[in-house]
Amino acid sequence: xxxLYSGAEIVFKCLEDQNVSxxxxxxxxxxxxxxxxxxxxxxxxxxxxxxxxxAGHAAEGYARSTGKPGVLLVTSGPGATNAVTALTDAYMDSxxxxxxxxxxxxxxIGTDAFQECxxxxxxxxxxxxxxxxxxxxxxxxxxxxxxEVATTGRPGPVLVDIPKDIQFQKGKYKNFMKIKKLNGKSHxxxxxxxIDELIKLISKAKKPIFYTGGGVINSGPKxxxxxxxxxxxxxxxxxxxxxxxGCFPADDNQFLGMLxxxxxxxxxxxxxxxxxxxxxxxxxxxxxTGKIDEFSPKSKKVHIDIDPSSINKNVKVDLAIVGDIxxxxxxxxxxxxxxxxxxxxxxxxxxSNWWEQIQKWRSKRSLDYIGSxxxxxxxxxxxxxxxxxxxKDTYITTEVGQHQMWAAQHYKFNKPNRWMTSGGLGTMxxxxxxxxxxxxxxxxxxVIDIAGEASVLMTMQEMSTAxxxxxxxxxxxLNNEYMGMVRQWQExxxxxxxxxxxxxxxxxxxxxxEAYGCxxxxxxxxEELDDKIIEMLNTDRPVIFDCLVDKQENCFPMIPSGxxxxxxxLGPKDQKEKKITGKGRxxx
Amino acid sequence: MANSKSxxxxxxxxxxxxxxxxxxxxxxxxxxxxxxxGLFSGRGYNIESLAVAEVDQKQNISxxxxxxxxxxxxxxxxxxxxxxxxxVHKVADFKREDKNVIFKEMALFKFVANNGKLNKAFxxxxxxxxxxxxxxxxxxxxxxxxxxREIDSMSKNLKKFGLxxxxxxxxxxxxxGSEIFK
Numbered sequence: 009x010x011x012l013y014s015g016a017e018i019v020f021k022c023l024e025d026q027n028v029s030x031x032x033x034x035x036x037x038x039x040x041x042x043x044x045x046x047x048x049x050x051x052x053x054x055x056x057x058x059x060x061x062x063a064g065h066a067a068e069g070y071a072r073s074t075g076k077p078g079v080l081l082v083t084s085g086p087g088a089t090n091a092v093t094a095l096t097d098a099y100m101d102s103x104x105x106x107x108x109x110x111x112x113x114x115x116x117i118g119t120d121a122f123q124e125c126x127x128x129x130x131x132x133x134x135x136x137x138x139x140x141x142x143x144x145x146x147x148x149x150x151x152x153x154x155x156e157v158a159t160t161g162r163p164g165p166v167l168v169d170i171p172k173d174i175q176f177q178k179g180k181y182k183n184f185m186k187i188k189k190l191n192g193k194s195h196x197x198x199x200x201x202x203i204d205e206l207i208k209l210i211s212k213a214k215k216p217i218f219y220t221g222g223g224v225i226n227s228g229p230k231x232x233x234x235x236x237x238x239x240x241x242x243x244x245x246x247x248x249x250x251x252x253x254g255c256f257p258a259d260d261n262q263f264l265g266m267l268x269x270x271x272x273x274x275x276x277x278x279x280x281x282x283x284x285x286x287x288x289x290x291x292x293x294x295x296x297t298g299k300i301d302e303f304s305p306k307s308k309k310v311h312i313d314i315d316p317s318s319i320n321k322n323v324k325v326d327l328a329i330v331g332d333i334x335x336x337x338x339x340x341x342x343x344x345x346x347x348x349x350x351x352x353x354x355x356x357x358x359x360s361n362w363w364e365q366i367q368k369w370r371s372k373r374s375l376d377y378i379g380s381x382x383x384x385x386x387x388x389x390x391x392x393x394x395x396x397x398x399x400k401d402t403y404i405t406t407e408v409g410q411h412q413m414w415a416a417q418h419y420k421f422n423k424p425n426r427w428m429t430s431g432g433l434g435t436m437x438x439x440x441x442x443x444x445x446x447x448x449x450x451x452x453x454x455v456i457d458i459a460g461e462a463s464v465l466m467t468m469q470e471m472s473t474a475x476x477x478x479x480x481x482x483x484x485x486l487n488n489e490y491m492g493m494v495r496q497w498q499e500x501x502x503x504x505x506x507x508x509x510x511x512x513x514x515x516x517x518x519x520x521x522e523a524y525g526c527x528x529x530x531x532x533x534x535e536e537l538d539d540k541i542i543e544m545l546n547t548d549r550p551v552i553f554d555c556l557v558d559k560q561e562n563c564f565p566m567i568p569s570g571x572x573x574x575x576x577x578l579g580p581k582d583q584k585e586k587k588i589t590g591k592g593r594x595x596x
Numbered sequence: 597m598a599n600s601k602s603x604x605x606x607x608x609x610x611x612x613x614x615x616x617x618x619x620x621x622x623x624x625x626x627x628x629x630x631x632x633x634g635l636f637s638g639r640g641y642n643i644e645s646l647a648v649a650e651v652d653q654k655q656n657i658s659x660x661x662x663x664x665x666x667x668x669x670x671x672x673x674x675x676x677x678x679x680x681x682x683x684v685h686k687v688a689d690f691k692r693e694d695k696n697v698i699f700k701e702m703a704l705f706k707f708v709a710n711n712g713k714l715n716k717a718f719x720x721x722x723x724x725x726x727x728x729x730x731x732x733x734x735x736x737x738x739x740x741x742x743x744x745r746e747i748d749s750m751s752k753n754l755k756k757f758g759l760x761x762x763x764x765x766x767x768x769x770x771x772x773g774s775e776i777f778k
Contacts, residue, residue: 133638
C-alpha cells in the first residue's frame with residue numbers, strides 16, 4: 009500500500025520534484041490547506057505579494073531572468089481574476105508560468121458560492137492549457153504535466169485549479185515521468201535540406217539582415233552565443249525586436265539597434281531594402297512590420313521559430329525552419345563551417361555596398377535628441393544610468409510607455425535575460441513586481457525598474473513586498489507628470505487634444521518611499537543627476553528615484569500609422585534641419 | 597488610407613474566401629469543445645456548422661467536424677492553432693469541392709398537412725434517402741441525409757407541403773476509398 013498524501017502535500021511534493029525554490033502568492037479561503045502545508049516544505053520559499061497581479065509579474069520577472077518557469081499561488085475568485093492580466097501578459101510574451109489557484113469545494117462548484125468564479129473558463133484564452141482537478145489521484149500527474157506544457161515548445165502560462173476539498177483529500181503521489189511527447193506539441197523536426205537552403209540564401213545575399221527576437225532568449229543562453237557566432241562568421245548586420253535585446257551585444261558594430269515603431273532609422277531602412285531577411289525567433293508583430301503590404305517588399309524571407317503557427321501568420325515567408333533556435337543554429341553553424349570556411353572575408357566584397365548604405369543611414373543618428381542644461385531630458389537620464397551601471401551585471405525591467413522605448417533605445421544590453429519588459433500585452437505596472445521577481449532570483453545583482461510615474465502607480469503596493477524581503481530594487485521613475493506615450497499620440501494624431509493624459513494629483517514619490525520604509529531620492533537638474541544616481545546605486549535598500557524630466561519630450565524616431573519602414577518620423581533636430589517636410593506629420 | 601488617425605496599421609487587401617471542412621480528433625475531456633470553439637471565436641474565425649461526438653470509447657477520442665470559411669492563410673492558421681491545443685491529436689482539412697471526400701448532413705422535417713400533401717412531401721424528398729420516423733393521420737416526421745445546400749433548398753421548397761419544423765445536424769465528413777487520415 010503506497011503512502012497517501014493530502015492534495016496540499018502533493019502540490020508541494022510536485023514543486024519540490026520540479027526544483028521550484030520560490031513561489032509568489034497571496035493566501036485566501038480556498039487555498040488555505042495549501043498554505044497550511046507550507047511550513048513542512050522548507051525548500052520552497054513563499055514570497056507574499058500585495059496583489060495577485062504582482063505575484064504574476066514577479067513570477068514573470070523570475071522566469072525571464074532565469075529561464076526557469078515562474079510559479080504563483082493564489083486563491084479562488086478575485087485571486088484568480090487578479091492574476092488574469094499577468095497570465096495574458098505571459099501568454100503574449102511566451103513566458104513559462106505555472107499558476108495554482110484554489111477553487112471552492114467540488115460540491116459547491118456551479119452554485120455561485122462565495123469567491124467562486126469559472127477560473128478555467130476565464131483563463132482558457134490566456135493560458136496554453138488549464139486543468140480543473142476533480143480527483144486527488146489525478147493531481148500529481150496534472151501538476152507535472154503543467155510544468156511540461158509551460159516549458160515545452162513555445163513557452164507560456166498554464167493554470168491548475170484545485171478545489172478546496174481536493175486539497176484535503178488523501179491520494180497517491182506519482183513521480184514525474186516523461187512518458188511521451190505531448191501529442192506532438194514539441195517541434196524540432198527541421199531537416200538538413202532546410203539548413204542547406206538557408207546557407208545557399210546566405211551565400212547569395214547582397215543585402216542581408218538578421219532580425220532576431222525573444223525566441224533566442226527563450227531558447228537559452230547557448231542560443232545567444234550561437235547567434236553571435238553566426239553573425240560574426242557571416243559579417244551580416246543584425247537588428248533586434250524589443251524582446252530580443254541582449255541576445256547580441258548592443259555596442260557591437262554589426263548591431264543596428266532595435267527595429268520597429270520606435271526603432272532606429274538604419275534598422276528599419278535596412279529591413280525595408282534588404283534582399284535577405286533571416287528572422288530568428290521573432291513573430292512579425294504589427295509594431296515591427298508597420299504597413300504589412302509594403303513590409304520589406306524586395307526580400308527573400310527566412311523564418312526560424314519553434315511555433316509552427318507563427319509561420320506565415322502575418323507575413324508570408326520563403327523558407328520556414330520550425331525548431332528550437334539552439335538546435336537550428338547549431339546545425340547551421342556546423343554546415344556553414346564545413347562548406348564556407350572564411351566566409352566573412354571572402355564575402356566582404358559582396359556586401360560592402362550594403363554596409364556603406366547602412367553607414368549612410370546610421371549617420372542620420374536617429375536616436376539623437378536636443379540636450380538641455382536646465383531640464384533633465386529623459387534620454388539623457390537613461391544614458392547616464394547606463395554609463396553609471398554598465399560595469400555591473402545589471403538587470404533592467406520596465407513599465408510601459410515612452411520610458412520603456414527610451415530604455416530600449418538608450419540602454420545597451422550585452423547579455424540575454426537582463427531585459428524584462430512587457431512587449432506583447434503592454435502592461436503598465438509590469439516593471440515593479442517584475443523587479444521583485446528578478447531580485448528574488450538574483451539576490452546579489454543590481455535590479456532597476458525604469459518606470460514612468462503613471463505606470464508605476466498601478467502596482468506601487470509591491471514596494472511593500474520589496475521592503476518585507478529586503479530586496480534592494482531601484483525604481484527609476486522618469487516623471488513627466490503625463491501618460492507620456494498617450495500624450496505623444498494625442499499630440500501627433502489627435503490635434504494636441506490632451507484628453508485625460510495629465511495626472512494632476514501625483515503623490516510625492518520621496519515621501520511615499522519613506523512611508524513604505526524605503527529610500528526616496530529626487531533629481532531635478534541635469535547637474536545633480538549623476539550624483540543622485542550614484543547615491544541610489546550606493547543604497548543597499550529599495551529606492552524610489554523620482555527623476556523630474558522634460559514634460560514635452562517625444563519618443564523618436566517613430567513609424568507613423570499604416571506606414572512602411574522607409575517612411576519614418578525623425579526627431580525634432582532632424583525636422584528643424586528640414587530633412588523631412590511638415591507633410592510627413594500631417595500624414596500620421 | 598492616407599488620413600488614417602489610427603496608430604495601428606490599416607487592413608490589407610481583401611482576399612477570396614474558401615469553404616473548408618476541418619476535422620479534429622480530440623481527447624474527450626471536460627472543456628475540450630469550449631477550447632476549440634473559443635479558439636475560433638477568439639481569433640475571429642467563422643463556424644458555419646459543427647458536429648461533435650465520441651468515436652472511440654476505449655481511447656476516449658471525440659471527432660469534431662467544423663465547416664468554416666476563410667482565406668487560405670486563415671485556414672492554415674486555424675489548423676496550426678488547433679494543433680497547438682493540448683487535447684488535440686490530429687487535424688484534417690478538406691476543401692468543400694474535394695471530390696475524394698464525402699460530406700453529409702442529416703435533417704428531420706415535420707410536416708402537418710393532409711394526406712395528399714404528406715405524400716407529395718415524401719415524394720419530393722426521395723433523392724435524399726428519406727425515412728419516415730413517425731406518422732399520424734395529419735402529420736409525419738421525415739429524416740433525410742444530404743448536402744448542406746440541398747437541405748437549405750429543401751427546407752425552403754417544402755413549406756408548401758406543410759413543413760412546420762426543421763432540425764438538422766452539422767456536416768460530417770469521411771474520405772472515399774481505402775485511405776484513412778493519419
